[in-house]
Amino acid sequence: MSGRYSEALAAHIVASQPGDLNDADRHEAKRALINIVGCALGGADHPAVDIAIRALGSFAGAADCAVIGRKERVDPLLASLLNGISSHVHDFDDTTPSNYIHPTSPVASALFAYASVNAVSGVDFLNAYVLGYETVTRIGNATYPAHYQRGWHSTGSIGVFGAAVAVGKLMGLDKARMLTAIGLAATQGAGIRDNFGAMAKSFHPGRSAQSGYMAALLAAEGFTAGPRPLEGPRGFAEVTAGEYDLDIVTADLGRDHLLGLNTYKPFPCGIVVHPTIDACLQLRAEHDFAPEDVVAVQLRVAPLVLDLCNQREITRGLEGKFSIYHAAALALVRNRASLAEFSDAAVTDPALAAMRSRVTPVADGSVSEDGVEIELVLSDGRRLHKSLEFSVGNIRKPLSDQQLESKFRDQVRVIGEQQVTGVIERLWAIDTLENVQGLVEATLP
Amino acid sequence: MSGRYSEALAAHIVASQPGDLNDADRHEAKRALINIVGCALGGADHPAVDIAIRALGSFAGAADCAVIGRKERVDPLLASLLNGISSHVHDFDDTTPSNYIHPTSPVASALFAYASVNAVSGVDFLNAYVLGYETVTRIGNATYPAHYQRGWHSTGSIGVFGAAVAVGKLMGLDKARMLTAIGLAATQGAGIRDNFGAMAKSFHPGRSAQSGYMAALLAAEGFTAGPRPLEGPRGFAEVTAGEYDLDIVTADLGRDHLLGLNTYKPFPCGIVVHPTIDACLQLRAEHDFAPEDVVAVQLRVAPLVLDLCNQREITRGLEGKFSIYHAAALALVRNRASLAEFSDAAVTDPALAAMRSRVTPVADGSVSEDGVEIELVLSDGRRLHKSLEFSVGNIRKPLSDQQLESKFRDQVRVIGEQQVTGVIERLWAIDTLENVQGLVEATLP
Numbered sequence: 001m002s003g004r005y006s007e008a009l010a011a012h013i014v015a016s017q018p019g020d021l022n023d024a025d026r027h028e029a030k031r032a033l034i035n036i037v038g039c040a041l042g043g044a045d046h047p048a049v050d051i052a053i054r055a056l057g058s059f060a061g062a063a064d065c066a067v068i069g070r071k072e073r074v075d076p077l078l079a080s081l082l083n084g085i086s087s088h089v090h091d092f093d094d095t096t097p098s099n100y101i102h103p104t105s106p107v108a109s110a111l112f113a114y115a116s117v118n119a120v121s122g123v124d125f126l127n128a129y130v131l132g133y134e135t136v137t138r139i140g141n142a143t144y145p146a147h148y149q150r151g152w153h154s155t156g157s158i159g160v161f162g163a164a165v166a167v168g169k170l171m172g173l174d175k176a177r178m179l180t181a182i183g184l185a186a187t188q189g190a191g192i193r194d195n196f197g198a199m200a201k202s203f204h205p206g207r208s209a210q211s212g213y214m215a216a217l218l219a220a221e222g223f224t225a226g227p228r229p230l231e232g233p234r235g236f237a238e239v240t241a242g243e244y245d246l247d248i249v250t251a252d253l254g255r256d257h258l259l260g261l262n263t264y265k266p267f268p269c270g271i272v273v274h275p276t277i278d279a280c281l282q283l284r285a286e287h288d289f290a291p292e293d294v295v296a297v298q299l300r301v302a303p304l305v306l307d308l309c310n311q312r313e314i315t316r317g318l319e320g321k322f323s324i325y326h327a328a329a330l331a332l333v334r335n336r337a338s339l340a341e342f343s344d345a346a347v348t349d350p351a352l353a354a355m356r357s358r359v360t361p362v363a364d365g366s367v368s369e370d371g372v373e374i375e376l377v378l379s380d381g382r383r384l385h386k387s388l389e390f391s392v393g394n395i396r397k398p399l400s401d402q403q404l405e406s407k408f409r410d411q412v413r414v415i416g417e418q419q420v421t422g423v424i425e426r427l428w429a430i431d432t433l434e435n436v437q438g439l440v441e442a443t444l445p
Numbered sequence: 446m447s448g449r450y451s452e453a454l455a456a457h458i459v460a461s462q463p464g465d466l467n468d469a470d471r472h473e474a475k476r477a478l479i480n481i482v483g484c485a486l487g488g489a490d491h492p493a494v495d496i497a498i499r500a501l502g503s504f505a506g507a508a509d510c511a512v513i514g515r516k517e518r519v520d521p522l523l524a525s526l527l528n529g530i531s532s533h534v535h536d537f538d539d540t541t542p543s544n545y546i547h548p549t550s551p552v553a554s555a556l557f558a559y560a561s562v563n564a565v566s567g568v569d570f571l572n573a574y575v576l577g578y579e580t581v582t583r584i585g586n587a588t589y590p591a592h593y594q595r596g597w598h599s600t601g602s603i604g605v606f607g608a609a610v611a612v613g614k615l616m617g618l619d620k621a622r623m624l625t626a627i628g629l630a631a632t633q634g635a636g637i638r639d640n641f642g643a644m645a646k647s648f649h650p651g652r653s654a655q656s657g658y659m660a661a662l663l664a665a666e667g668f669t670a671g672p673r674p675l676e677g678p679r680g681f682a683e684v685t686a687g688e689y690d691l692d693i694v695t696a697d698l699g700r701d702h703l704l705g706l707n708t709y710k711p712f713p714c715g716i717v718v719h720p721t722i723d724a725c726l727q728l729r730a731e732h733d734f735a736p737e738d739v740v741a742v743q744l745r746v747a748p749l750v751l752d753l754c755n756q757r758e759i760t761r762g763l764e765g766k767f768s769i770y771h772a773a774a775l776a777l778v779r780n781r782a783s784l785a786e787f788s789d790a791a792v793t794d795p796a797l798a799a800m801r802s803r804v805t806p807v808a809d810g811s812v813s814e815d816g817v818e819i820e821l822v823l824s825d826g827r828r829l830h831k832s833l834e835f836s837v838g839n840i841r842k843p844l845s846d847q848q849l850e851s852k853f854r855d856q857v858r859v860i861g862e863q864q865v866t867g868v869i870e871r872l873w874a875i876d877t878l879e880n881v882q883g884l885v886e887a888t889l890p
Contacts, residue, residue, distance in 0.1 A: 048668065055666040056659065059520045061504040075504045150687075151679035156632075187601075187645055188652065190635040193679035194671035200632050203668070207633065214501065221500040223493065223648070224763075226639035234596035234638035242595075318669075 002179060003228030003235065008250045009138075010178035013131050013165045018123040020254060021130060026431060028259040029126050032094055032133070034404055034427045035264045036104040037068065037112075039093045041423075041443060042268075042339065042411030043086035044069025048199040052085055052206075066116045068443045069414045076113040080163070080213050083109035084206025088155070089199070090339060091321045092268035092411065096261045097370070097395055099140035099158075100148060100271070103262065105205035106159030107132035107166050110213045114167050115436040122433035124170060130259065132166030137258045139230070142248035147241035156191025156204025157240060163212025164219075171220050183225025184215035186236040196270075196308065197319040264404060266393040267337040268411075269320070272305045273327035275372035278391035280331030283376060283384055291333040291355060293378045299328065299361040300373035306363045312356055320347040328374075329355035339411055370394055414445050447624060448673030448680065453695045454583075455623035458576050458610045463568040465699060466575060471876060473704040474571050477539055477578070479849055479872045480709045481549040482513065484538045485557075486868075486888060487784065487856030488531035489514025493644040497530055497651075511561040511885045514859045521558040525608070525658050528554035529651025533600070534644070535784060536766045537713035537856065541706045542815070542840055544585035544603075545593060545716070548707065550650035551604030552577035552611050555658045559612050560881040567878035569615060575704065577611030582703045584675070587693035592686035601636025601649025602685060608657025609664075616665050628670025629660035631681040641715070641753065642764040709849060711838040712782040713856075714765070717750045718772035720817040723836035725776030728821060728829055736778040736800060738823045744773065744806040745818035751808045757801055765792040774800035777821075784856055815839055859890050 021029070043049065044067075053072055061075035067082045074082070087093055087105045094104050111129055114120065120128075140147075140158050148154050164185035168178050188211040191204035219225075228235050230246060237244040267277050276299060301324065309324040320326040320342045329352045330341040346352060367373060370390040377383055390396050399407065405424055412420050419442065426439045433439060466474070488494065489512075498517055506520035512527045519527070532538055532550045539549050552574060560570055585592075585603050593599050609630035613623050633656040636649035664670075673680050675691060682689040712722050721744060746769065754769040765771040765787045774797045775786040791797060812818060815835040822828055835841050844852065850869055857865050864887065871884045878884060 051666045051668045052663065055662040055668065056522075059506040059522045059662075061506050061520070075506070077501075077504045151684035153632075183640065183643075184645060184648070187598075187637050187640055187649065188635050190633050192632050192671075192674075192681060192684045194673055194677040194681075195628065195632055196671070196679075198628075198669040198671050200629060200668070200670035203629070203663075204632065217500040217504075218497065218648075221496045223496045223500065223645070224643040224761075225645035226637075226641070226643050228639055229637075232639040234641075236637060236639075239596035239637045316669075 003231040005246045005249050006179055006182055006228060006230045008253065009135065010175050010182055012253045013169055014173065014175045014178050016127065016131055016254060018127040021127060025130060025257055025259050026126060028262065029130050030428055030430060031264070031401065031404055032104045032262055033108060033129065033430065034408060034424060035094055036087050036108045037423060037427060037443065038408030038411060039090060040068040040083055040087035041414055042092060043089040044414045046086065046089045048089045048202055049082055049086050052082055064117055065113055066440045066444055068112060068440065069445065071445050076117050077210050077213055079113035079116065080110040080209035081206040083112055084209040085202045088205045089202035090268040091270060092265055094262050094264050095271045096137050096140065097263060098261055099144040099154060101136055101140045101158060102155040102205065103133050103136040103159065103162060106155065106208040106212065107136065107162040109205060109209035110163035110167050112440050114170055114213065116440045118170070120170055120436050122430040122436055125436045126431055128166040128169040131169055132162035134258050135165045136162035137261060138249045142246050143237055143241040143244045146243040150241070151193045152240060153191040153193050153195065153201065153204050156208045157189040159205050160189050160208035160212045161185045163209045164215040167213045168216035168219065171216055173216065173220060177219040180219035180223060180225045181215045183229035184218055184223065185212050186229035187225065188215065189236060189240065196322045197311070199318065263393055263395050264399045266399060266407070268339050268342055269327065270309055270322045272369060273309055273324050274393060275370060275388050275391040276301065276324060276327045277331045277337045279372050279374045279386040279388040280328050281335065283374065283386050284332065284335050287384050289378055291351065293380065294332055294355065294358060294376055295379050296377040297328050297332070297359040298375040299324065299359065300364040300367050301361055302367050302369040303363040303365055304369050306361060314347050317342045317344045317347050324361045325356035325359040326352065328359045415443065448676040450691045450694050451624055451627055451673060451675045453698065454580065455620050455627055457698045458614055459618065459620045459623050461572065461576055461699060463572040466572060470575060470702055470704050471571060473707065474575050475873055475875060476709070476846065476849055477549045477707055478553060478574065478875065479853060479869060480539055481532050481553045482868060482872060482888065483853030483856060484535060485513040485528055485532035486859055487537060488534040489859045491531065491534045493534045493647055494527055494531050497527055509562050510558055511889055513557060513885065513888045514890065516890050521562050522655050522658055524558035524561065525555040525654035526651040528557055529654040530647045533650045534647035535713040536715060537710055539707050539709050540716045541582050541585065542708060543706055544582070544589040544599060546581055546585045546603060547600040547650065548578050548581040548604065548607060551600065551653040551657065552581065552607040554650060554654035555608040555612050557885050559615055559658065561885045563615070565615055565881050567875040567881055570881045571876055573611040573614045576614055577607035579703050580610045581607035582706060583694045587691050588682055588686040588689045591688035595686070596638045597685060598636040598638050598640065598646065598649050601653045602634040604650050605634050605653035605657045606630045608654045609660040612658045613661035613664060616661055618661065618665055622664040625664035625668060625670045626660045628674035629663055629668065630657050631674035632670065633660065634681060634685065641767045642756070642761070644763065708838055708840050709844045711844060711852070713784050713787055714772065715754055715767045717814060718754055718769050719838060720815060720833050720836040721746065721769060721772045722776045722782045724817050724819045724831040724833040725773050726780065728819065728831050729777065729780050732829050734823055736796065738825065739777055739800065739803060739821055740824050741822040742773050742777070742804040743820040744769065744804065745809040745812050746806055747812050747814040748808040748810055749814050751806060759792050762787045762789045762792050769806045770801035770804040771797065773804045860888065
């Protein structure tokens with residue numbers, strides 16, 4: 001007997017039609033896709049992608065699938081992995097603050113690979129994306145915080161469900177096979193937080209895109225999986241979380257608007273250090289002082305911030321993305337927080353290292369994960385305060401469409417400005433495209 | 446700073462040499478390889494393998510790698526997956542009773558794929574296998590029972606470590622890259638027990654063979670992973686088990702003989718129903734009665750048996766492998782327990798279904814997981830008892846070399862008897878082979 005949550009989810013995915021999307025969802029889905037394609041193009045020349053292609057390229061099948069922002073062609077399973085690495089490696093992709101998942105990388109990475117080698121209309125693509133996003137967000141919310149607190153990087157461990165159902169939807173799986181795809185996703189859910197600060201973090205959404213795609217392929221041909229992947233006594237929720245509420249997976253299926261939960265980052269680093277960066281930038285703007293005037297930086301932050309980002313001694317750019325010390329330092333020293341502030345060179349910049357040594361964070365349960373309390377002590381005796389309830393990019397202060405476009409343009413080096421404009425225009429108009437293939441091709445150098 | 450357990454394990458793998466193996470280990474390793482190649486050949490024509498090839502074959506890279514017992518050639522990553530499915534799908538492969546892992550499928554599936562496309566000597570192959578086996582067994586023991594009790598199918602979730610280090614050893618990874626391979630294995634560990642009774646169960650060792658192989662490939666090219674994959678606060682042991690003793694991973698590294706912990710199954714089904722089958726077969730041999738004389742079958746079994754195998758209503762052969770009801774029924778009705786007793790046809794055989802309906806198992810904490818207490822009630826009023834402390838194939842009553850050869854011959858249909866003899870001879874002499882490639886080729890139809 002199948003599990004009722006897994007079965008209801010499978011039934012919803014199979015029944016859903018592009019016409020079910022309202023205008024607000026369509027627009028928010030486009031914003032998410034613009035954000036993720038910008039991130040994939042921005043990360044396409046990262047060493048993590050180069051290494052993955054060097055290591056795995058010769059194992060690729062028929063080389064007919066485009067990889068966003070790369071000249072190599074591979075098979076669509078490998079392309080899913082590579083799109084996932086590039087779109088997450090700068091930690092610049094979207095976040096659902098209700099569960100800290102970066103939902104779009106695993107889903108869209110698989111979808112763009114699938115659409116590169118299969119004819120998919122823009123409306124079907126958008127619909128599949130929304131179903132994948134919803135699936136990730138629902139399972140993420142249903143198992144949060146227990147799953148995350150155990151140490152899972154849920155972007156990987158839960159992202160795989162989204163890739164499976166999104167690709168499965170485009171493949172036209174029936175309900176039984178969709179249930180199998182969900183089962184094969186559940187049994188591939190993986191990714192541990194020990195990898196924060198290393199390339200393996202970006203491998204997580206990549207591998208989950210690839211694993212989800214594979215789940216759909218196997219299900220389509222009649223492979224079998226367990227009947228209760230979400231709710232069984234040995235199902236995903238029990239095995240990986242222990243505490244959960246699976247009603248959240250199916251409540252108001254198709255009637256709520258979960259895309260409204262999504263946020264887009266203004267800074268390419270862990271979301272929980274964003275308030276510190278924003279507050280330090282505001283202090284720089286509001287007061288007259290130079291970096292060398294700063295004697296001490298006192299931070300009060302939510303406990304989760306230190307759980308994730310309490311690393312002062314760092315040598316690699318990717319580590320800098322998870323250092324509350326580096327976050328404060330780069331904003332105070334460089335007065336900006338772009339990709340360049342998270343390079344290996346920036347992390348080893350003596351001015352930034354010196355400032356990191358003056359930062360003292362304290363965990364305080366009364367501070368929200370969205371906010372921060374800062375006191376700067378200056379050499380002339382001044383003490384500057386900033387109390388921030390939430391930072392730019394927060395769900396209460398989202399990036400505008402224009403800011404999303406600027407973010408896209410700012411991070412792309414692998415294609416020229418004119419080509420960027422063309423990609424952005426196609427993404428805003430994706431629901432008018434007869435075939436998404438041309439959009440993927442338009443991202444290639 | 447790297448974790449000391451992960452680092453010590455990586456250092457051991459890198460330093461170990463074929464000459465470190467003693468004669469007993471070499472012989473036991475050969476027994477394990479004979480057992481697994483027999484299982485892979487026995488499962489090579491299972492629908493699960495056919496489906497996987499149909500679903501994924503077109504995504505395979507350069508088709509230069511042999512798949513045990515199949516005519517198709519694919520790339521070695523896909524071959525690892527397929528070897529893993531075929532060698533586990535009949536649940537006939539080896540088991541370490543200390544942690545219930547089937548250790549050889551994930552390790553050897555990757556190694557045979559690697560050796561099909563790279564020149565590997567027999568002694569290096571054996572050594573890599575033993576290192577992979579040891580790694581799986583040590584991590585399995587260190588996290589047992591918490592990891593398993595959470596619902597992980599540890600053959601998948603822990604098997605991946607063995608594939609990674611075994612392939613990494615043959616690739617000649619240095620210590621830092623071996624540590625990365627362990628990290629990339631840790632972050633791919635997956636596989637939930639909801640899939641017992643479905644094809645996805647055999648997907649677990651297959652996917653872990655493929656994921657471990659991929660971990661080694663990425664590590665070799667300089668991909669980076671977290672520093673404390675086993676012991677970190679967000680490392681594998683904490684995330685997937687919660688309770689563990691990592692000293693077990695490194696205690697007496699290279700000085701104990703863990704291969705002595707391994708066992709080989711006489712019956713193709715879950716290990717915990719073996720005592721019931723053996724006891725029923727003994728009752729048939731010792732007493733004069735016909736199946737239709739059996740009115741009731743009372744079983745007292747360890748609680749784990751009902752946790753895993755308490756399914757009476759079944760329709761598929763793979764489900765039969767995890768039904769204590771079917772186990773008793775097939776032994777009493779058919780007086781044997783070969784592959785044929787676990788086919789879809791056997792499971793739907795009315796005589797077996799009728800006997801299943803007469804079986805009543807009771808969980809009893811005083812009964813060992815190796816044993817069983819049986820009472821048969823016959824229509825003439827007789828009550829037959831059998832109390833079994835352990836069954837054939839148990840670590841205290843292992844299959845002989847001759848029995849392992851017979852098991853190999855009994856299950857293979859995809860190649861002829863002469864060819865089987867050639868494969869078995871090569872396996873017994875694997876440490877004299879200059880190149881294992883010929884051995885893999887010898888398994889092809």
